[in-house]
Amino acid sequence: MASSQTLTTLFILSLLSFSYAASAPFKLPKPKAIHLPIRKNQTTSQYYTTFESGHPESPTIIDALIDLGAPSVWFDCTTYVSASYKRASCGSNRCKKAKGLSCVGCNSTPRPGCSNNTCGVFAYNPFHDYLTIQELGEDTIRVYSTDGAYVWFSYDVPKFQLSCADSLTIERLPGDHTKGLVGLARAEISLPSQISSFFKLAKKFALCLPSSSENGLGDVYIGGGPYYMLPSIKDQSLSLVTTPLVVNMFGTGPIISEGESSVEYFINVKNIEISGKRVSFSPSLLSIDTNGVGGTKVSTTAPYTILQSSIYKRFVKDFIKEASLNNIKRVNSVAPFGACFDSKTAPNTITGPAVPNIDLILEGRNVRMTLYGANSMVEAKKNVICLAFIDGGAEPTTSIVLGGHQLENYILEFDLTSSTLGLSSSLLLQNTSCSHSRVY
Incomplete structure (x- = not known):
């Protein structure tokens, strides 16, 4: 059984790897799996994750509800600013992949979520019971690799498909800062499908939902195990x-x-x-x-x-x-x-x-x-x-x-x-x- 000294050594090595990454540019290794954190909102008993979206030099931090049954990713674009955002035009291959239904337009100043001749896709808020058609676009998101126990390097995923939502769509989402939704369903533009495809990972993902976020966060793993739930050193993927x-x-x-x-x-x-x-x-x-x-x-x-x-x-x-x-x-x-x-x-x-x-x-x-x-x-x-x-x-x-x-x-x-x-x-x-x- 691993000693506390061994676990401390692993933690120090993890920090050293980050220090090296910051001081000496090098080619990132291909990730074996991707990790996102899970937090629980105790008032609503809902789970949400956090990721970065937008141009890598000035990304926006997004808190988004986790919905196992939703087919896509969407968030509030009313104040979203990104130099790397691009809308998906009507009839484009990206629109077809997202099962776009119609063209949408906007009479206001052009911005993410407000464009003309743009692919329209559904966005659904399960707590507002609100279904609407919103603009489909793409942007860069940032994710992190994992070895199952620790989070290691950050990676940019360009041309990630997402849809923009308006202020009405995000009403009653859990917590004060949750402005979107991450879908994990069996669909081409769900979060795990896009991440697995981009990194050529195994088409699998795992959830570990926390009962509380006070003592630490839960996990979304994309690409498979191992899964280590410290302080246990057992690889949980071997006993499923x-x-x-x-x-x-x-x-x-x-x-x-x-x-x-x-x-x-x-x-x-x-x-x-x-x-x-x-x-x-x-x-x-x-x-x-x-x-x-x-x-x-x-x-x-x-x-x-x-x-x-x-x-x-x-x-x-x-x-x-x-x-x-x-x-x-x-x-x-x-x-x-x-x-x-x-x-x-x-x-x-x-x-x-x-x-x-x-x-x-x-x-x-x-x-x-x-x-x-x-x-x-x-x-x-x-x-x-x-x-x-x-x-x-x-x-x-x-x-x-x-x-x-x-x-x-x-x-x-x-x-x-x-x-x-x-x-x-x-x-x-x-x-x-x-x-x-x-x-x-």
Whole structure:
């Protein structure tokens, strides 16, 4: 096992590499993977990242919401100034690649986001529930390489496709400084697709969502592992279990093109267990039918897992029963949660409150995602913890939407070549988490 002296030495070498890069120009090595940080906004329970966009000599720092199901990158251009920005003209190859719909124009002074005869693409704000057509353009963005443990060198990615948004589009985004959105979906102009293509990396990316940003940041890895979650020196990529990614042949998001499959990420949940006992509900709800309805979707913008009503009601009933067997006292519910408990009767452990474990049984040989108290419960108010699942109604498009709270402190690797989702066990079991201090 590595000593603290070894980890300190690695940190010093990292700093020396930056010092050398600043004082002696040299050809940057081809990155093996690219890293972006993840922060959590505690008020909205949303995750966002930060990157630099614009001319390398005067870039603009952009905070952008992370949306696993969105196909593109967009941000507010109303005050954006960049000498390297270029609009995409109507009918151009770049417009076709972005699935541009129409030409847009502008009667004001020309600037990024205000041009004539320009390709128009959709921009969608999931919190404002606002869909609009905005200008497609391209600019240079700056990203950073990683060895899985530390961040090393910065790289400029020219001609990165993005769309400009106006002030109305960005309303109600989480936090005071979030001015855009980073899409990670299965689409040609999503962030991982463009980055992987530019650097010729493996077509895969991984997320490690933090439960808080107070003690460090989470991770977006583009290009694959290794994944080191210090102080652990274990390469987490070597112990991931995999389940197939399912393609829903019908569009499910707000931006739907007729005849095209969904760009969102679906998996097969075979059943749900609480304390090892199966929750009983109609298994047909777990399959995607011929109209694209049903199944299980993975989401970073749903704060908590959403269950179709008949699943939810039986799930909550069974959880309450198992909690009572463990002498966990139920208290009045706190909206929007259906079952709440006295936290003093569920002692805290390394994996959160000591409540019944929830297992999502996934497609594959002995593949399951075990949710411990840190991921199944949320503190609603003082001394009250609630089951962090939401009733999605009787007829939702998707039966189960796995939300961010349930994904925190797990590594999720989306491999688009093999069409699989790699999944770690809870990092809390290893006395580590998705909150780290990596050198930037």
